[in-house]
Amino acid sequence: MTHVVTEACIRCKYTDCVDVCPVDCFREGPNFLVIDPDECIDCAVCIPECPVSAIVPEEDVPGNQQNYIALNADLSKLWPSITKRKDPLPDAEEWKDKVGKLDQLVR
Numbered sequence: 001m002t003h004v005v006t007e008a009c010i011r012c013k014y015t016d017c018v019d020v021c022p023v024d025c026f027r028e029g030p031n032f033l034v035i036d037p038d039e040c041i042d043c044a045v046c047i048p049e050c051p052v053s054a055i056v057p058e059e060d061v062p063g064n065q066q067n068y069i070a071l072n073a074d075l076s077k078l079w080p081s082i083t084k085r086k087d088p089l090p091d092a093e094e095w096k097d098k099v100g101k102l103d104q105l106v107r
Helices: 016-020 067-076
Strands: 003-005 026-028 033-035 055-057
Touching: 003 033, 003 067, 033 067
Parallel strands: none
Antiparallel strands: 003 055, 026 033
16 A cells, blocks of 8 residues: 545645655655555554644545545656655635645646
């Protein structure tokens, strides 16, 4: 199994998770992070680091966010690796509790 970055990350992009990943499986897009399922070793150290609870084990992805499993896999092939923590997006605090953000995803 792997872990999946879900909707909560969109327009926030907190990168606390990146610092603790032992295998550098995170990929960075303009306003979202994804996990490369081929690199993730299912260690779960990233889960408690996410301040918006955007990372979940694949088997625990909520039904209304199942599309994020494929989205992580697809975008991880296109986006570059991120291995160091960065500041969140400037308006992350404004977006962190919003839902229905898929239309905000910049690919």
